[in-house]
Amino acid sequence: xxxxxxxxxxxxxxxxxxxxxxxxxxxxxxxxxxxxxxxxxxxxxxxxxxxxxxxxxxxxxxxxxxxxxxxxxxxxxxxxxxxxxxxxxxxxxxxxxxxxxxxxxxxxxxxxxxxxxxxxxxxxxxxxxxxxxxxxxxxxxxxxxxxx
Numbered sequence: 001x002x003x004x005x006x007x008x009x010x011x012x013x014x015x016x017x018x019x020x021x022x023x024x025x026x027x028x029x030x031x032x033x034x035x036x037x038x039x040x041x042x043x044x045x046x047x048x049x050x051x052x053x054x055x056x057x058x059x060x061x062x063x064x065x066x067x068x069x070x071x072x073x074x075x076x077x078x079x080x081x082x083x084x085x086x087x088x089x090x091x092x093x094x095x096x097x098x099x100x101x102x103x104x105x106x107x108x109x110x111x112x113x114x115x116x117x118x119x120x121x122x123x124x125x126x127x128x129x130x131x132x133x134x135x136x137x138x139x140x141x142x143x144x145x146x147x148x
Contacts, residue, residue, distance in 0.1 A: 056081040063129045090114040
């Protein structure tokens with residue numbers, strides 16, 4: 001396809017060695033875009049010193065209360081961050097599924113690649129602090145006459 005050169009080729013993430021050549025493995029086209037979206041989600045904003053605006057605030061939602069308002073705020077924020085950090089994507093649709101497992105919110109990301117109009121999908125589990133600690137720590141109590 002003539003527009004596929006825009007999708008590019010780069011080092012695979014996470015970094016891997018190609019056993020046949022002994023060089024770093026590379027990803028290209030749609031696979032490169034998917035890895036880029038994953039990298040955006042897993043990088044905290046301000047984590048990169050030279051590009052503080054790169055990344056997302058996905059991990060800051062780890063201790064959120066699961067209610068419709070906070071989930072919608074997370075969806076809107078992630079959508080804006082993916083679109084602003086990945087120019088090869090033209091549209092993003094994010095849904096969540098909290099019924100998968102207790103303490104885990106599954107974030108479903110559907111996106112369309114700008115140059116090829118190919119739709120792709122990425123599922124990212126967000127592990128939540130689901131319940132308060134069952135037993136609070138209480139230091140041992142000693143009787144004062146025991147030490148005399």
